[in-house]
Amino acid sequence: MTSGSIVAQITDYANRADPYPLYAELRKTPVRREDDGTYVVSTYYEVRSLANDPRLSNDTSNRPAGHGRPGQPAAESGLPPSFIFTDPPVHDRLRDTINRPFGPPHSPRFLDGLRGELAKVVTELLDAFEGKDQVDIVEDFAYPLPVTAICKVLGVPREDEPLFHSWADALASSVDPHSGDDGGPEKAQQARQELGAYLTDLIETKRRHPGPGILSALAPDMKPADLEATAVLLLVAGHETTVNAITNTTLTLLRHPDILERFQKDPELAVPIIEEVLRYEPPVQFVPWITALADIDVAGTTIPKGSPVWLMLAAANRDPRRFTDPDRFDPDRKDNEHLGFYTGIHYCFGAPLARIELHLAVPELFRRVKFSRLLEDPPPYRANAVLRGPRHLPVAIEGVTP
């Protein structure tokens, strides 16, 4: 990648608030070879077809020398790869095992059972807005919910949840291919060690004294190291993504007062609004850890075997060949088959949980809070280009109803 290339500009922090014109530029060459040999794919049908192509690998040990393994080494050092970084048949076996206590067909009611506790968290967070005339939607609302949700899924005791907040933060920064720029890897490494020591103890405790959560259910069948890698994966994959989804939804609605007004009259609009935000402002902007296992012909270009491949979900989600008027936020659009949760065998494992969290948080936020205005637009963004989202979202409010 050269410093002036479009991809370098997309990862450049200066363009974090609005990378979409750059994605439009990128789509002019659907499969683009960067100077370092990386192939960047940005159009909807090509991204979708490659995400479903068994000749592409998520196993980062296939990456050529000199091409980092973003996300994996810092978050999971010393552990076997978690299932996001594996290919079939290992991927399918691990994902199936871990899904047993988490979702259908074996545990269709597990996530539903968390609704009550998560709704309580939402209520408490909004009660704390009382008497304030401004709040930060990230710190005061979006941030605390997803960590609590992952802790409940894993079965982490409530008093230990604050520890997970700082670990999740440090680990998320390591998902960025350029996180070395702000000391991300060192912070992530330390968080990884602390989290690892904590999880080793917790898994041993769960093995002897099973309790609620998936760690207890999985402990008899999985090796401790695999279980630890799974817990780290769920924390990294499920935290900042969901924080960004809640924040992006709030920001987008406040920028579209006409749609907000309709939503306040008709809470049923939550479903198409949330799905449209996942298309329009996807929390995972691109997937940068894939490798071609064979020569692959796509859109008139051959991606040679061994090449690193980046799939640009945020660019594909605004491809005019797939979505009419793609730069318009339009919850009424039909057939919104966005790639916000990806597609294929690595389709987001936590999508049902993320949707529960979003559907608890967003309608309640807009039902109870009387918003006055955004205090900074665009808001300040986090450094991360992959898990892109505002670091803070300060808003003026006029009050909160019970």
Ligand code: HEM
């Ligand atoms: C709105 C919030 C979320 C978004 C936008 C999102 C998006 C994504 C995307 C794009 C992928 C594909 C990445 C790849 O294959 O390289 C993915 C995979 C994954 N996500 Fe999510 N995610 C969200 C929330 C969650 C939550 C809450 C959890 C945890 C419970 C989670 C767990 C996972 C896991 C484990 C994978 C790997 C799946 C596999 O490789 O089979 N995600 N997610």
